[in-house]
Amino acid sequence: MIKRLMHKNTYLILVCILVLMGGLVGCNKSESGGNNSETASGEWKGQTLKVQMIGNFSMESGTDPITGEKVKGIDVLKKEFEKNYPGATVQFIIMPWEGYVEKTQAMLTSGEADVYQMPGIADFAAQGVMEPLQSYIDKDSDFDLDSFIDNQVDGWKALGPDETDLQIFGLPFLGDARFIAYDKLLFDQWGVEYLSDNPTMEEVMEKAQKMTGTNPETGERNYGVYFRGDWSSAFTLVNAAEGQNGNWGEGFAWDEVKFNFNSPEMLKGLNWLLEMKEYAPEGIMSNQGNEKWLTKDNNIAISLNMGPGDLVKQTYAQGLEDRIALSQEFKNDEGKGGLFAGSPIAIAKNSKNKELAWEWMKFATGDFVQKFIYEEQGLMPAVKSAFEWDSVKEVDHLMNPIFKAMSTPLTPRYPWGSSQPRFILQAEIESALTGKRSAQEALDRAQAESTDWVKNR
Structure with a gap:
């Protein structure tokens, strides 16, 4: 009997402790912008960000045809972004390289996406369908253009329809070189x-x-x-x-x-x-x-x-x-x-979610995504931090010349290149x-x- 009471009292004490801990965790989540009901009903609630990507991307995990190793799908990116921006939803629109210019033009005309992978940015910026990024860069103290490999930002500068000086319409996403x-x-x-x-x-x-x-x-x-x-x-x-x-x-x-x-x-x-x-x-x-x-x-x-x-x-x-x-x-x-080659990412002028699109731009050019495209997709990162990644250092006799080639072409990109x-x-x-x-x-x-x-x- 005494033992049963002791067990009962211990149980009640444990329940009280758990309730108190739950309350404290709830408070901490609220203060840190965690995924609680109050935060989820904040500025990102109900916003769906549509992101167009070009290439052999896949939503689900699969097998690399060259190495035979398992590789993660871009659902990893969706989960990570939605975790960091509670209430937001990301939808990917994946297209092959074949005919990408014409398909991108049609998507921009009909307003199908907010963010575009855009190697032909010079032509699209001249049409006035892309959002200039300088104002976003200026007001965002957490963002630094020096994080990119030399020449990468300048290479993607372009002219809008009413401008005489080259402007930033896209941020480096996929690096490339010859x-x-x-x-x-x-x-x-x-x-x-x-x-x-x-x-x-x-x-x-x-x-x-x-x-x-x-x-x-x-x-x-x-x-x-x-x-x-x-x-x-x-x-x-x-x-x-x-x-x-x-x-x-x-x-x-x-x-x-x-x-x-x-x-x-x-x-x-x-x-x-x-x-x-x-x-x-x-x-x-x-x-x-x-x-x-x-x-x-x-x-x-x-x-x-x-x-x-x-x-x-x-x-x-x-x-x-x-x-x-x-x-x-x-x-x-x-x-x-x-x-000068690769792909920048850019925001559509007619996007209704430009602030969230800018957050995606930062996310996609940060280490989480840049490591993903290199380690899972075998594509080239565009950020200087890659120089220190273990996965790069293991193959630096090839990667170092590639990084040098990325930093030394004549820029901006040939305007007639696409x-x-x-x-x-x-x-x-x-x-x-x-x-x-x-x-x-x-x-x-x-x-x-x-x-x-x-x-x-």
Whole structure:
């Protein structure tokens, strides 16, 4: 009986303690902005933020096709954001890269999303459909533009319809760059010195020529170089001109743009590509011939205009970490050159949830999301803090050159990079590479057609 009373009293005491603790926890949540009914009915209640994303994103967890490891889906981002902003709901609209410009245009017109992943930001800002961000940056003491890798913010600056000075319409979300990759094993087998960190066009050609033919150790056919003659050829050519202190042209607003597509530097660059084609597989005009690249049976010594893509993951998945090395693309005398690439994120002018959209912008460019896109998706972060992540330090012999390439292109991004002049130039380069026109004829046509397009757009 005494024992039962003791147990009963102990039970009552425990209940009282739990009730008191519950009250204290409730108070603490209220003070810290936690997820209680009072907070949930605050400024974010009922707000649904629609976020458009481009690429191979998936809501659910899945298996990485390269490594075979399990990777998290972007539902992780949804849960984390909604936890930090009680009452808010995030909806993702995922689209593939194919046709993304036209699809984004349609979405903006109909007001389908609040936040957009927007590599073609220069064109959309000029239409007046994007929200300028400077006022948000100025009033937010918790936000610092210095958190981004050098050049990343400047690279995405653009002009609004009534502005003469470049403005910030987007924040860096996905980093990207272009560089030259090479296989040290093939260099060793041919007895050729590795590429320098900043090679010249002449150095690349000389070494590609030496490693084209029958490998002296394996007896297999090797190719000194690979580059795409189709999709990325315009950027490969412009970079060759930059390496000679030339450029694509000048201006940013369309009424001020002047092209140098048929300049002496561009002509020398195209003739260089024509000769380099002799040391490449036959399929470069249709993105073929590089099937063995980044495998143990690789037969290509040098790959031009490479992007990070799956390079780091595949290098390690194939056990090639001691073979693959990176050099910089061609730079001018100021150490600048190469394609500025990646994706910023931006707020739609017609968004009805702009304050919440700004909170998403900060969230998406913070360490939680930036680590997610790197460690789970294999994409490049755009923030300086990545330099110190253990997951980056483990592969720093590849990541350090990539980060350098991200910080040294000419900025802002080529204003024609997602517009018709790019495809005009690309088509004419293909004509030269397939023997339909001489290099001079091709570039003269690219110059004339691009100039006419700007006048008549």
